[in-house]
Structures are given as structure tokens and as C-alpha cells.
Amino acid sequence: MVEDSTRCLRRIGFSLAPVVLALAGCTAGSGEGLDAGGRPISGPPAGNSDFQEIQDTIFTPICTVCHAGANAPVGLRLDAANSYAMLVNVASVEAPGTLRVNPGNPGASYLVHKIEGTAATGARMPANGPPYLSQAQVDLIRGWIAAGALAAQQPGSVLLVTSSIPGPAETAPSGTNKLMLVFNAAVDPARANVNSLELRDATDQIVPIASAVVPPGRANVVEIALGAPLAAGSFQLAARGSGPAPLADMAGRVLDGDADGAAGGDWLIPFDVAGGTR
Ligand code: HEC
Structure with a gap:
């Protein structure tokens, strides 16, 4: 090294x-x-x-x-x-x-x-x-x-989604019943809820989200629990930076969902779920 x-x-x-x-x-x-x-x-x-x-x-x-x-x-x-x-x-x-x-x-x-x-x-x-x-x-x-397991510094003036699981265009395992979003800053737990997210299937039907929370000690993460395991097929998750209930960070900065450098816009992630025993 x-x-x-x-x-x-x-x-x-x-x-x-x-x-x-x-x-x-x-x-x-x-x-x-x-x-x-x-x-x-x-x-x-x-x-x-x-x-x-x-x-x-x-x-x-x-x-x-x-x-x-x-x-x-x-x-x-x-x-x-x-x-x-x-x-x-x-x-x-x-x-x-x-x-x-x-x-x-x-x-x-x-x-x-x-x-x-x-x-x-x-x-x-x-x-x-x-x-x-x-x-x-x-x-x-x-x-x-x-020394406290601190994160690498993530400077930036807007709140962004930096990763998700599943990732964009990934195929999640069959039986997937939770999703995760990672942000570049601490998310306001009061703003992370079922209204700040939306999941739709291939026929554009809304798939129920049971809960969305910032887990203890993981300020940059939102964990999404679904009401039931997802069926095989294609889905799209939206993290809202627009509408009545946008996600925001602890400084009150609203999500820059379309990554244009300014607050606002929804962050969209298309993904698939595998069927059967894959
Ligand atoms: C050749 C593939 C391979 C590489 C390279 C590898 N891992 Fe793993 N890792 C595995 C597998 C397979 C398991 C689960 C079975 C096991 O623990 O033996 C695992 C399990 C783990 C777990 C347990 C996680 C849990 O939730 O219980 C940790 C931690 C981990 N790996 C860390 C590392 C780190 C750190 C490195 C790099 C230094 C590394 N692994 C490199 C294959 C790998």
C-alpha cells in the first residue's frame, strides 16, 4: 500500500x-x-x-x-x-x-x-x-x-439520493419485501414516510408501502418495508422531491430528485424482481 x-x-x-x-x-x-x-x-x-x-x-x-x-x-x-x-x-x-x-x-x-x-x-x-x-x-x-465510525465527508448543497437497493435496473431476488435508499446527508425522519415515496408495478398500479423509516444510528438511510413480498415483474420506486410531502434533510433542504442542482423533482428507480427459484 x-x-x-x-x-x-x-x-x-x-x-x-x-x-x-x-x-x-x-x-x-x-x-x-x-x-x-x-x-x-x-x-x-x-x-x-x-x-x-x-x-x-x-x-x-x-x-x-x-x-x-x-x-x-x-x-x-x-x-x-x-x-x-x-x-x-x-x-x-x-x-x-x-x-x-x-x-x-x-x-x-x-x-x-x-x-x-x-x-x-x-x-x-x-x-x-x-x-x-x-x-x-x-x-x-x-x-x-x-473513533466512532464516521462517514466519509459528503459535501454538497442539495439533498440527493446517492444509492438504492435494489439499484437502478437491477433484478432483486424473489421474495423481496424491503427496499433501501441512501442519501448524501441526514434525512429528516419526520419527512420520511409512506407519503414521501411511491411504488408502482408494470401496470402502473400503486403497490402498498407499509412503512418508511430512518433507522437508529443510520441517519443517511431510509428503509422501506412493503406490505407483502413483491411478485415477479417490473417496478418503479419514486422518492419525492415534489408534491405535498417531499423528503428533506435535517437543514430543511428538499430532495433534488432530478439531480439538476436545485431542490425538487422526484427520484425514480426502475427495477425488476426475479420470479420463482431463480
Ligand atoms: C471470494 C468472495 C468473498 C470475498 C472476496 C469477501 N467476502 Fe465477505 N463473505 C463472502 C461470503 C460467501 C460470505 C457468507 C459466508 C461466510 O461468512 O463465510 C461473506 C460474509 C461476510 C461478512 C458477514 C456479514 C454478516 O452480515 O454476517 C462480512 C462482515 C464480510 N463478509 C466482510 C468482508 C470483507 C470486509 C471483505 C474484504 C476484506 C470480504 N468480506 C471479502 C464472500 C466473500
Whole structure:
């Protein structure tokens, strides 16, 4: 793994032993307290860029070989658009009593158990290893979780949908009874409800949505539960940025559904549901 001094500097602010060890390899002296663009580091906590580094150096190159798309093992997608929303404060499928990532608690995070090979169920990750992750890579993930498992920074002046499950034009497994939206900012839970969403089938009939909620500890996510598993066929989900009940973020900014840089418009996602035993 190539490490430049900028990357090392981004980690300053952690008092964790593994991070201190990682810093030992950094070029000392130049630019302390400055970000990649040479600007003073002010607001964003160090954990933000750590998650970006984990994504870029571990999840994307090593894990998405398997953990991507509609057939990702145990539904865990680790591509950049979905990994955070599918890890932090989400229950493990293999060990439902344990969160995949428990902010502040690396030892109680199933992700850590899986990469260290201490999980009670299944293989050590990556499942096509060895090689497994190096101690430095494990420590990077542990350090990020210990520091609160912060998201990578997502600057922007409008609220956008950044991902969905199923993704656009994807084929969801048969029996699908929940959908998920991921946003670039914290969604106002009071504005996320059955009225701010609409699901239609191929004949344009409305399919009932049972509930739409921002789950605890997952401020950028809206989970949609359907009244019944979807039949095989084609569907379109609309997330509303227009009409009487648009989605909005905590600052009151309404969804930019048509991604034209201004609030308003509905975000549409067409997808299919597989039939039978596929
Ligand atoms: C060769 C395919 C493959 C690769 C590469 C892979 N995984 Fe997995 N992963 C699986 C499979 C299959 C399962 C389910 C069975 C098992 O646990 O052995 C799984 C399960 C998991 C789980 C359990 C999720 C839960 O909800 O219980 C985690 C966490 C995980 N993987 C993380 C990772 C990480 C992190 C990487 C990259 C470092 C990775 N995996 C790379 C195939 C893979």
C-alpha cells in the first residue's frame, strides 16, 4: 500500500496506539494541520478520511470481488456507494445479535471478527484468502470504528439520493419485501414516510408501502418495508422531491430528485424482481 504524507496527516488526531504506529512511517514535518489542498483542517474529524482510505484501499479492491450487486453474499455490498449504509449500526446476518460495525466498539463489531478470523460463523474474510488483511489494514478498520465510525465527508448543497437497493435496473431476488435508499446527508425522519415515496408495478398500479423509516444510528438511510413480498415483474420506486410531502434533510433542504442542482423533482428507480427459484 502506497502511503503519502497527506494520508498520514489525515490520521493525526487519533490517540490510538495502532494509528500512532502507522504514523511512524510518515514523513515528519511538512504541512501538519493542513488538508490535501493545503487548507487548514478545521471542522471535519479525522475519521472521515479514514473511511475513504478503507474504501479505496480495502473494500473496493479486495472485497467487492464478491460483495457487490444484487447477489452480494448475505446482502452485504461493500462498493463505495453502499458500504457505509450496509455496515454501520446494521445487524449481522450470520450473528444477528451483533452489529456489523458498532461505533466506538471494534471488539463488538462483526466486521472485525470476520477479518480477524474470530467469527463463530463462516469463513475468514476475504473468503478467497489467504492472503487475509495485514495487521495495518485491520488496525485501520479498528481505529476508524474506535473513533466512532464516521462517514466519509459528503459535501454538497442539495439533498440527493446517492444509492438504492435494489439499484437502478437491477433484478432483486424473489421474495423481496424491503427496499433501501441512501442519501448524501441526514434525512429528516419526520419527512420520511409512506407519503414521501411511491411504488408502482408494470401496470402502473400503486403497490402498498407499509412503512418508511430512518433507522437508529443510520441517519443517511431510509428503509422501506412493503406490505407483502413483491411478485415477479417490473417496478418503479419514486422518492419525492415534489408534491405535498417531499423528503428533506435535517437543514430543511428538499430532495433534488432530478439531480439538476436545485431542490425538487422526484427520484425514480426502475427495477425488476426475479420470479420463482431463480
Ligand atoms: C471470494 C468472495 C468473498 C470475498 C472476496 C469477501 N467476502 Fe465477505 N463473505 C463472502 C461470503 C460467501 C460470505 C457468507 C459466508 C461466510 O461468512 O463465510 C461473506 C460474509 C461476510 C461478512 C458477514 C456479514 C454478516 O452480515 O454476517 C462480512 C462482515 C464480510 N463478509 C466482510 C468482508 C470483507 C470486509 C471483505 C474484504 C476484506 C470480504 N468480506 C471479502 C464472500 C466473500
